[in-house]
């Protein structure tokens with residue numbers, strides 16, 4: 500599908516709304532010759548036009564542009580209305596393209612908007628379903644005390660381990676397989692420890708308070724037990740762990756997580772871990788390239804409990820290849836039976852969606868949505884949704900939601916998703932996000948994406964860290980900068 504948008508200074512919103520229906524759509528500067536499939540959107544001075552042609556079938560809508568009306572919003576809405584009618588697909592989040600729906604509620608409340616005005620924004624302006632609006636609202640309400648407790652110099656630390664035992668078929672992350680990159684792992688851990696030392700210096704220099712630590716990946720437990728001791732030992736040496744609100748380590752996959760590593764995580768201070776089944780179907784696990792079975796996940800979970808872990812998250816993915824609604828529901832039921840403190844339900848994200856995916860998304864539109872409906876079983880079992888985000892390329896444009904038992908909210912997840920405070924990020928692929936709370940300023944510092952570049956360009960990685968104190972000097976200590 501080609502997408503052509505004319506007459507606007509910014510085409511971002513109408514383009515992304517067209518991609519809700521045609522994820523592979525190509526944005527072109529001008530209408531192509533011939534009769535190729537096309538979404539056309541045009542803003543004139545007095546009228547808006549949206550038209551679509553697919554497989555010889557055509558439809559169009561025309562609307563006057565009212566005086567004072569925002570042409571980008573008006574054209575976006577027209578494209579959405581046209582494509583809903585033409586495709587028969589009604590996205591549950593409507594024309595909302597942003598990744599943080601809950602943030603809209605927080606920001607609207609901060610601006611003094613009434614609850615009715617916020618609801619109208621979701622349901623009338625974005626055509627979001629009442630169900631999705633209610634989900635976002637309940638999460639915003641639950642997060643309110645966390646947001647209110649935020650202090651300007653709070654921060655969290657993310658430590659990335661970009662290695663995995665094997666590559667999952669749906670993975671879009673930079674992660675490398677541990678066997679292929681074996682030689683890089685130890686130099687990587689050594690460099691990472693040095694970067695964390697530099698983080699400590701920056702935290703002190705800027706007067707920051709570290710609230711949470713998150714070691715993620717990749718799969719952190721793809722490191723050896725000795726390397727985990729080295730890394731977590733460095734963290735324990737540098738930071739007062741007793742002052743943290745939360746210390747999470749992703750123990751992700753059972754094919755590299757054993758009783759010894761689980762004991763190391765506990766001994767070195769992790770207060771929350773993740774063991775991620777994604778599904779409890781052996782066929783689906785094999786289909787996505789996992790080298791373990793559902794029984795291995797259950798073994799790993801039992802070992803984690805035996806090692807003394809009392810706050811465990813389990814990730815599931817709705818929409819994996821070969822997964823049915825019944826299969827997903829069975830996986831969800833099994834996760835609930837195991838009784839972890841957190842269950843996070845992701846919707847499969849396909850970074851390069853194929854035509855097959857588009858067709859599948861249309862033909863089986865109810866399926867992934869149906870899988871997410873099955874999550875009401877989580878509420879019945881005493882879990883409540885506490886954070887939510889969306890990603891581009893997600894099947895049917897659906898969401899990822901973290902559920903937890905009361906009192907087990909994963910605070911790091913809320914902090915990063917709602918941009919509550921600065922997240923310092925160490926390791927390959929890391930992106931430090933500097934946040935001026937209550938202000939408009941957000942700045943990023945990127946590390947190299949791949950482990951080899953990170954190791955070889957480590958001097959640059961360290962040099963870029965100066966940006967942390969520069970940010971705080973500029974936006975939080977203006978009196979010291981003149």
Ligand code: SF4
Nearest residue numbers: 663666667670674717
């Ligand atoms: S475990 Fe996660 S990061 Fe690793 S290959 Fe699979 S999807 Fe990618």
